[in-house]
Structure formats: C-alpha cells, structure tokens
Amino acid sequence: MFFYNRWLLDALFRLAADNLIYAAKRRGLRVGIFGALHTYGRRLNWHPHVHLSVTAGGLDEQGVWKNLSFHKEALRRRWMWLVRDYLLGQPLSQLTMPPQLAHIHCESDWRRLILTAGGQHWHIHLSKKTENGRKTVNYLGRYLKKPPISGSRLAHYTSGATLSFTYLDHRTQTYQQETLSQADMLRRVVQHIPEKHFRMIRYFGFLANRVCGQYLPKVYEALKMATPGPVPKLYFAPMAKAFLNVDPFRCVLCGARMVYTAAISGLTVQGLVLNAQAIAQMRYVKP
Numbered sequence: 001m002f003f004y005n006r007w008l009l010d011a012l013f014r015l016a017a018d019n020l021i022y023a024a025k026r027r028g029l030r031v032g033i034f035g036a037l038h039t040y041g042r043r044l045n046w047h048p049h050v051h052l053s054v055t056a057g058g059l060d061e062q063g064v065w066k067n068l069s070f071h072k073e074a075l076r077r078r079w080m081w082l083v084r085d086y087l088l089g090q091p092l093s094q095l096t097m098p099p100q101l102a103h104i105h106c107e108s109d110w111r112r113l114i115l116t117a118g119g120q121h122w123h124i125h126l127s128k129k130t131e132n133g134r135k136t137v138n139y140l141g142r143y144l145k146k147p148p149i150s151g152s153r154l155a156h157y158t159s160g161a162t163l164s165f166t167y168l169d170h171r172t173q174t175y176q177q178e179t180l181s182q183a184d185m186l187r188r189v190v191q192h193i194p195e196k197h198f199r200m201i202r203y204f205g206f207l208a209n210r211v212c213g214q215y216l217p218k219v220y221e222a223l224k225m226a227t228p229g230p231v232p233k234l235y236f237a238p239m240a241k242a243f244l245n246v247d248p249f250r251c252v253l254c255g256a257r258m259v260y261t262a263a264i265s266g267l268t269v270q271g272l273v274l275n276a277q278a279i280a281q282m283r284y285v286k287p
Contacts, residue, residue, distance in 0.1 A: 012048065043178060
C-alpha cells in the first residue's frame with residue numbers, strides 16, 4: 001500500500017513520534033526525538049520502517065529533568081491503533097490499490113482489510129539505553145545516511161550479466177547470497193529513491209526546529225551541561241580533505257596552491273569530463 005501511495009510515508013514519522021511523545025506527556029515530560037525513514041530491507045525489498053532515537057528522560061513543567069522508560073507492549077498496541085486509524089481516515093478514492101488488493105472497491109472492504117491486517121503481530125523494537133553519546137552519534141550518523149546497499153556487500157559481478165550480494169537472514173541468523181540481473185538490481189535500488197523534497201530525517205519534541213531554541217537551553221541547564229557554541233559552517237575544501245583526503249585547491253600538475261578566480265556556468269557533463277580529462281592527461285606529460 002505504501003509503495004503505490006508513497007505520500008502515505010509522510011505520516012509514519014508523525015505517528016511514530018506521537019506514540020513516544022504521548023507516553024512521555026502522560027508522565028508530564030517533554031522529550032527530544034529525531035528519526036529516519038528507511039524503505040528497504042536486507043534484500044533491498046520494499047520494507048518501510050521508522051528509526052527513532054529518543055532521550056532517556058525529559059523536562060517537566062518546572063524545568064526539572066527526570067528519567068523515563070517506555071512500556072513496549074503499550075507502545076506496540078498504540079502504534080497499531082495509530083496506523084490503522086490513519087489509513088481508515090484516507091478516502092478510498094484517493095488511494096491506488098496494488099494488484100493484490102484490486103478486489104477492494106468499497107469502504108467496508110477497506111475497513112475490514114485494515115482492521116485485520118497483521119492481526120495482533122505488529123512489531124516494534126526497543127534498543128537498550130546507550131551510555132556513550134559520542135559513539136551513538138557516530139553510529140547513527142553513518143546509519144541514518146547509508147545507502148540501501150554498500151559496495152562491501154556486493155559479492156560477485158559477472159561483467160554485465162548478474163550481480164550477487166550478501167544479506168543477513170533474520171529468521172536463520174545466517175548470511176545468505178542473492179543473485180540478480182543488472183536490471184533487477186537497478187529496479188530494487190531505484191524504488192528507494194525518496195520523492196523530491198521528502199525529508200528522510202526529522203526532529204520532534206524539544207528537538208523540533210520551531211521550539212529547539214526555546215527548550216534546548218532549559219535542557220542544558222537541567223542537565224548541568226555547558227551550552228555548546230555555534231556549529232561551524234561547512235565548506236567544500238575541508239570536507240574534501242576530511243572524506244576524500246584530497247585538497248581541491250592543490251594543483252595536480254605542479255603541486256602549487258590554486259586561487260579561485262571565476263566560475264563558468266552552462267557547461268554540459270560531457271564538457272566537464274573533457275576538461276578534466278585534458279588536465280589529467282597533462283599530469284603524465286614530462287617537460
């Protein structure tokens with residue numbers, strides 16, 4: 001359903017975050033949440049799910065920080081209710097039914113399907129509280145922005161015919177290998193490209209953009225943390241040095257530092273390639 005109606009994915013963030021915010025609010029606390037949406041499973045199949053990172057405590061009305069834990073079964077049941085209620089609220093005329101649901105033509109059939117889909121086996125996973133904030137940030141930073149498949153998982157390529165990749169089978173907890181044609185591999189990867197302007201990472205609670213300026217100073221004060229300074233701006237040259245180990249301002253011919261003089265717009269990709277190719281070939285020309 002979400003594959004044929006990708007606009008429905010927008011609500012998954014809000015519903016998942018609302019589940020945690022509701023549980024915290026019942027205890028009189030305001031928590032901070034950030035999350036990421038992934039649409040792929042281990043086999044690059046369509047498997048939309050939301051990852052949320054929530055603070056292990058929150059601010060009460062007096063600005064005091066209090067620890068907080070969540071009841072898994074209560075979260076699971078409310079998550080099931082939230083998603084079902086949201087889908088039932090969508091007009092059937094606005095939904096594109098997948099081929100296997102082509103028999104759904106009336107509201108009663110749609111309601112029956114939603115109220116029975118998945119039975120009571122709706123799954124959520126609660127990870128253990130992390131103790132090291134820096135390691136958590138580094139892990140999540142890599143995980144939230146990772147592509148559907150990394151190059152290290154590609155096991156075999158037969159020069160144009162097929163590609164093989166490995167994945168962890170959760171049912172058997174063993175690594176399996178799957179082989180696809182180039183076209184099938186592309187189809188699996190392309191289906192996970194988000195819609196234009198769709199934000200894959202979002203913030204809620206006291207981390208939401210519209211209120212973080214108001215609440216973060218209170219969080220720092222409650223936790224007796226030093227207020228961090230402004231985040232330095234990112235520029236292309238330092239990023240290239242850090243991630244590619246290449247100084248873009250160092251001349252590839254003589255090693256001297258280049259000075260920016262002008263930018264030329266309107267060049268085609270072919271023109272850029274030809275220009276770079278000419279410079280690259282000059283590296284091997286001895287004076």
